[in-house]
Amino acid sequence: MTEKKKTGIKIIPSKNPMPLQDHKLRASNFDEVALGYDYETAVAEASRCLQCKNAPCSRGCPVEIDIPEFLRLAALGNFKAAISKIKEKNTLPGVCGRVCPQESQCEKDCTLGIKHQPVSIGRVERFCADFELADKEDKITNKLIPPSSGYKVAIVGSGPAGLTCAADLAKEGHRVTVFEALHVAGGVLMYGIPEFRLPKGIVEAEVKNVVDLGVEIELNSVVGRLVTIDQLLDEEGYNAVFIGTGAGLPYxxxxxxxxxxxxxxxxxxxxxxxxxxxxxxxxxxxxxxxxxxxxxxxxxxxxxxxxxxxxxxxxxxxxxxxxxxxxxxxxxxxxxxxxxxxxxxxxxxxxxxxxxxxxxxxxxxxxxxxxxxxxxxxxxxxxxxxxxxxxxxxxxxxxxxxxGQGPNELVPMTTKGLETNKKGNIIADPETGATSRPGVFAGGDVVTGAATVILAMGAGKLGAKSIHEYLLNSKIDKPLGREGN
Ligand SMILES: Cc1cc2nc3c(=O)[nH]c(=O)nc-3n(C[C@H](O)[C@H](O)[C@H](O)COP(=O)(O)OP(=O)(O)OC[C@H]3O[C@@H](n4cnc5c(N)ncnc54)[C@H](O)[C@@H]3O)c2cc1C
Structure with missing residues (x-):
């Protein structure tokens, strides 16, 4: 996708800079600092991708987005198809395009980065997400909800780990309820990262995409106080639980x-x-x-x-x-x-x-x-x-x-047989997210300690895959019946 001189030597254009709000002006307002690419710049940046067959960038992405393919579509100006490709794997593209440390993930492994500057994958991802959010008429990518599997799953915490896990499970047809302690969903994306880096309207829109998949979010619901994980499993008819309660306890x-x-x-x-x-x-x-x-x-x-x-x-x-x-x-x-x-x-x-x-x-x-x-x-x-x-x-x-911050001890304290390490992090199998308690999975900051949005999302994805397999293999009763009604 790069121009060729007559000599056959490829000319690699430089990375397109991100336009920013003037620094003197922005230091006194809460408007977003990074203004985002326009259409032409997004196409130009996506066109810098070399389309490597082995896609090292995708290997550096914890949620495994098919990066060369979405960049190929974006380079053609087909942003609808590009966002559709991204959303096959990533539930929060507008968030990730803004706050992911791409320099230590996908962009670190970009082949262009060996001799030149890597493709600004995150900036193009952000453009694709914003393009879809601006298109009020046609949100094609979230419309298909599969028939119900008959299983019920509870997610504790609505940060990036919980939301990702919820979305992936809903796409498999499971009935998912997210219990969130605060009065809004989003975790650190809402209460921690400031508006000038991550506008709350973007988070709200992406949370709504998760709800549109059929996920229910119960706000103001502190698990461990209002209801315990044991009650969710033994009395409320949930077949599995994912804990994504983050690391919100300040040191x-x-x-x-x-x-x-x-x-x-x-x-x-x-x-x-x-x-x-x-x-x-x-x-x-x-x-x-x-x-x-x-x-x-x-x-x-x-x-x-x-x-x-x-x-x-x-x-x-x-x-x-x-x-x-x-x-x-x-x-x-x-x-x-x-x-x-x-x-x-x-x-x-x-x-x-x-x-x-x-x-x-x-x-x-x-x-x-x-x-x-x-x-x-x-x-x-x-x-x-x-x-x-x-x-x-x-x-x-x-x-x-x-x-720094660490995990809150409320959930481990009120859940029988849930093991934690000496820092209070829940111990979960890195291959599956399974905890010491059968049917209970965990991921994100509550397991790793304070980390990143994309690592929490990767853990949410892994949790969803493992819960899906657990439900299919464990032959437990379906509380919602075969048709899931
Ligand atoms: C100020 C700040 C800036 C950051 N900047 C970046 C950045 O630029 N890029 C980046 O990649 N990462 C950044 N991070 C880190 C990133 O936000 C976290 O790694 C990520 O949000 C962890 O996701 P999570 O889903 O595990 O937990 P969280 O986002 O913490 O979400 C956990 C949710 O669980 C809820 N909860 C907790 N206990 C209970 C309970 N008992 N019952 C019900 N709900 C409960 C909480 O209210 C919260 O909503 C930042 C963190 C902070 C604090």
Whole structure:
């Protein structure tokens, strides 16, 4: 699909850049930063694909999209067929096209990337998804719902793992109910990732596609409180359960001062902003306290989201404090670049030992140490070593702790025979997603610890395949009868 000179040498056009909202303007609004390709650019980018027979890109995709084929269709301008091809495997293409770390998945394995820049697979995927969402008349790809199998499956959690598992099971004809603790479906896609990276309208539209497959979503339903997994299986007639409850429990540093007013976990800070629309207070009910100087502790995607959100909420200064150097930042390079452009400051090799407050218990800053990097630790990253005598104060009106999250223990605590590891993650067979409890499967962050959207979706897919096989092979009674009525 690339042009050929008369010499026969292929000219490889450069990757098409993503148009962005101006950085000065966007730092004070919640509109999407990346504006998306237009029709011609999407065709041009898809046309860069070499159509490799062995499709290394697809092997790098946890949900195994036939990437060369969707790019071939997109290169022809046939976006309806392209999105149809994507949706054979991916339930959330508009989400993935925006937030997947393609540079470490499909694009990492793109043959073009060996000598040139890889195809921007995610950007074309996003265009295809948006193209379909804009086409109000004809959503061809979700119309066929198979006859009922007679089996009932419960999914706990409506994040990317749960939604993917639900959609794949519904496509097999099983009756699926998703139990979601919050008042909206989508998990981190709704409450964590900010509007300026992932508009909530996109998530809502893709959740609706799942519901259109016949999946029921019960909101405000905390499994472990309202109903237990044992009750779902023994009393409510469900034949199997998939647990996709994520890793929503914030970690703290365990240093003095973390309970001062004005100290938030990133989880609370982002939930108030994204889910409760604190940035629209007082039109919306939930406020958020934001001072002139916000300090965010951590260096991952969550920290970048919190620091960029703080600027948009009106902070004059937003500072990332990270104990390693820029090279070790775990956040996506693109997110770090966008944060720099918007004016977020970075204090590297620095970490607090104590948070400080005034006499009213309101945070005023933190006592920090400087660090040097020593030998690599178990994660392969160089360990930070405190420099003696480097104590110093960093002033702050608001502190956001973004050093990681773990799984909530409610479901394991209330489910008989469900094994977890010492971090509280549910133990599931990597080949099947089966847990220690027959008929109960699990996947996503609750199994792996905080990871990525596409890995959670891959786990949801695996869970659905295993549950389908389990139902067909186990000869259990069909609560809905043969016809599934
Ligand atoms: C701020 C932030 C930014 C991120 N940015 C990116 C990014 O750019 N790219 C990327 O790939 N990944 C990103 N991630 C990680 C990614 O979002 C997660 O890996 C992914 O959402 C995990 O999916 P999941 O389905 O396992 O869990 P979740 O998305 O956490 O969903 C779990 C759902 O289960 C519900 N639940 C929990 N307990 C119960 C219960 N007892 N009963 C009923 N429901 C329950 C929760 O309310 C939630 O809705 C980010 C994460 C955060 C926090």
């Amino acid at each position: 703290f540093m365990g240093i003095p001062g973390e309970n001062l007013c004005g100290v938030y976990s990133a989880n609370e800070f982002l939930t108030r902003t994204n889910l409760m629309k604190a940035y629209l207070f007082p039109q919306w009910d939930t406020p958020i306290k934001i001072g002139k100087r916000v300090v965010v502790l951590g260096g991952g995607n969550v920290a970048m989201d919190a620091a960029r959100t703080a600027l948009r909420l009106g902070a004059e200064e937003s500072i990332i404090v990270y104990r390693r150097s820029e090279k070790e930042l775990p956040a996506r390079a693109e997110e770090v670049e966008h944060a720099y452009e918007e004016g977020v400051k970075f204090y590297y090799l620095t970490n607090p030992v104590k948070l400080l407050g005034d006499e009213d218990g309101i945070v005023s800053g933190m006592e920090c140490l400087k660090y040097e990097l020593g030998e690599p630790d178990a994660t392969g990253r160089r360990s930070p070593i405190a420099v003696k005598g480097s104590e110093h104060i960093i002033e702050a009106d608001t502190i956001v702790v973004a050093i």
